[in-house]
Amino acid sequence: MATVALTYFGLLATLLQVVIALWPRTASHNTTIMATLIIVSTLGGVLHSFPKASVTQDFNPPAFSIKIVQGDILDQQGNIVIGFTDTYDTDLTDGAVINPKSIQGQFQNKYYANNSDALDDDLTHALSTISPVSHENSSAKPRGKLARYEIGTVAALRSENRIFYAAAYGRIENNLKVSCSIDALWKSLTAVWESARIHGSLEPVFIPIIGSELARVGSLGREAIIKMIALSFVSSSREAIVSRELNIVILPKDREHVNIIELRRFLKTL
Known part of the structure; x- marks a missing residue:
């Protein structure tokens, strides 16, 4: 699960860098954005590792x-x-x-x-x-x-x-x-x-x-x-x-x- 979560985090962080480059004002919300990245990455890892029904x-x-x-x-x-x-x-x-x-x-x-x-x-x-x-x-x-x-x-x-x-x-x-x-x-x-x-x-x-x-x-x-x-x-x-x-x-x-x-x-x- 940890590996998958880190993969999600890396992808989202890369996307964030692109967003900041295009819209610099979003950088002022770094704390909120970082917290969101962590939560979304963790949830992605959990959902990915959750056993399927078949x-x-x-x-x-x-x-x-x-x-x-x-x-x-x-x-x-x-x-x-x-x-x-x-x-x-x-x-x-x-x-x-x-x-x-x-x-x-x-x-x-x-x-x-x-x-x-x-x-x-x-x-x-x-x-x-x-x-x-x-x-x-x-x-x-x-x-x-x-x-x-x-x-x-x-x-x-x-x-x-x-x-x-x-x-x-x-x-x-x-x-x-x-x-x-x-x-x-x-x-x-x-x-x-x-x-x-x-x-x-x-x-x-x-x-x-x-x-x-x-x-x-x-x-x-x-x-x-x-x-x-x-x-x-x-x-x-x-x-x-x-x-x-x-x-x-x-x-x-x-x-x-x-x-x-x-x-x-x-x-x-x-």
Whole structure:
């Protein structure tokens, strides 16, 4: 900030000298002018160094970019990653199985009008070639679905001109608590990128800070999860291009928990 402020000061001081040369009478107001120069220069430095709400980093080869943006993940125009549990539960009743306030819950409300049957039909179709790895007993898990899919399973749901990557990243226990390990998240991210390679036609992918809410990923905070998402995407992209653009979307309420300057530095190291 200090360097930028000094640059502003030097430019303004040069301009002042030109003004005095043309209009000598202004020299009588040196004190006021000098104070104004200092204030304007300082403000310029502060504004210049203030972190922007978004970050973009380009990579090559292959040619792709990662953007960290602020907004609502469900308002984005493109293919979107939605986190699901390993049972692909969709029951929003009383919020016991799936919380209506979660991104999945909001997704069901916005794109399926809370019609769980319609979503279940789409999930069944998308998962038709994938076999569950186990089945729970209804006495042990009285609420929700019983078939469990492998962590990292991705159901590609097509809706008009976009794809929703329904990624099973968290395990829902029989008591309906959801958990996700760091290994499980990495595995799920890798599977999402592979699904995007197959179905996404290199179109932009949007992903929230997956695992930062109800399914806490170990002890990772939001910033660490963003770094993990970016690292995973870059690693997969260098094996084979996934998409020309990854957008990591931060909810406005999470902005205070994220250091944009640090994330910009991190992206430059990848």
